Amino acid sequence: MRILLVALSLLFINPVQEKSTWKTLAKVTIEKKFDELMNFEIDYPTFSEEVKALDGKEISLEGWMIPLDELRGENYFVLSALPFANCFFCGGAGPETVVEVFTTEGFDFTEDRVKVTGTLSLNADDPSRLMYVMSKAEVTD
Incomplete structure (x- = not known):
């Protein structure tokens, strides 16, 4: 029974953790x-x-792809915590809701929600980049 409970809890940790991670990333103040x-x-x-x-x-993180490959290459997109119509670039949210993603392999663009795992870097100084950058990332459905 104990093994079953541990296995079931592992199934539910990731979705909660990912939502929690977006909430953590929102803990930033912006100064113009x-x-x-x-x-x-x-x-x-x-x-x-x-x-x-x-x-x-x-x-x-889970979110939606915003394809911008013409800007940085074929292994690049922006992940938004919100669907495209509500994302930061469309005026529905702040810059803390998007992450630049550099993948290890090519990916197929999708309008469906995706899960991305990679190494997070914070950017406080380069205004030509987003404040969150994920490298060595893998995209899963």
């Missing part, structure tokens, strides 16, 4: 600063200690 070089205001994040603890760690 004028950038002299770019000549406009840019969002600069300040990460909470909980978010900083994820830096360099392997995490899993």
Whole structure:
């Protein structure tokens, strides 16, 4: 019986953990600063200690693909916590709801929800990148 309970609990940890990870990633404050070089205001994040603890760690997230391969290559997309119509780029949420993803292998674009596992890096300084970047990522259904 104990083995069955452990096995069942493992089945349910990942979905809860992934939702929890998006909630953790939301624990960031954004400050707008004028950038002299770019000549406009840019969002600069300040990460909470909980978010900083994820830096360099392997995490899993579920979300929707936003294909931007023409910008960075064929193994690149942006993962959104929300469906495309509600994502950050479409005005429905903030920058904490998207992650740049660099995969280890090619992937097939889908409009369905996907699970992505990879190494998270925090970006507080490069305004040409998102504040969350996942590398060495694998996409599963």
